Amino acid sequence: MESVDRVLTLGDLDQLTLPAVPLAVLGDPIEHSLSPAMHNAALAALAEEDPVFADWHYFRVRVAVNHLECSVARLFALGFKGLNLTLPHKIEAFDLVTAVEPAVAAMGAVNTLLATELGYRGTNTDGWGIARAVERAFDRRLGEGPVVLCGAGGAARAVAVQALNDGVRDLWLGNRGEQNLTRLLQQLTDAGHDLSGVRPFLFDAPPVDVPDDALLINATSAGLRADDALPFSPDFLGPEGAILDTTYGTPNAWRRWAAERGVPYADGLLMLVYQGQRSLELWTGREVPTEVMLNAAQNALAARSVS
Ligand code: NDP
16 A cells, blocks of 8 residues: 555545555654554554455554644544554543543553544553563563663653552652652652652762662653763663663664663663554454564664665
């Protein structure tokens, strides 16, 4: 289908012959999204087992920040069975859905919508994605040992809720600015989480009592560019610890620091793949092959870096 390779607008959808089951990711910008490659590769694999999936297709649609509500309504009317939301729509979409999965309501954001008779039901698979990524990359559970979570934005909130749901006992929660850190702590309290094991800090005063086997999760935007400085030096980490970076595709300062210190490191591609896999499983009701999605994401990323 030719349209998968280009970014669509809502207007383009009127000219398009839609497949039996259309899916899409909405965002702005959206041209660099790896999701269409991942999802369409997985749908092709599912179609080999069951031909019904041959007429499913995943599009990318550019939706500007002020147009989310009318776009979601339009896509529902057009019969889109599932939607993913990426920047900047995850928080606004939370207020547009008819219902939210209770386990993820505290995340205050949704990245996956599933059509029901009444409208879209919302859920958030980012927390699932990070938990599976930690297991695969480091053979440990997210809730198992000490965690240092860096960041207080949307991604950090999803990770914090997942870690608390998974039973983490010692959670250091750090951010650059005090305002967003305070807001995140308040949101977690309002959502009913027990914060007795949570120790907040600011990056200009990093903690000194973190065990060397802690898992550090970078959920800040520091690391999106190769020349971004580390927000602080995590000198407490040793080779028994680990760094899970939510950014991906960039040889950044976190990766370099981990390589120099012999600390295991994984970037955010696995998280992206697992959150996508979970979304597709919710839409299809089938088990979706992880490796097909991972290979497609790696190939799309490689193609992006040479283009
Ligand atoms: P937000 O804009 O909501 O939050 C950004 C966070 O980064 C804030 O805590 C902010 O601190 C901090 N920050 C920004 N710049 C710096 C800097 N130079 N130094 C230190 N801290 C900084 O973004 P999101 O939470 O949505 O996204 C955060 C990261 O997570 C992004 O890199 C994104 O790509 C990644 N992500 C990856 C996913 C995946 O599947 N792999 C899924 C979702 C997100 P302050 O509050 O002080 O401004």
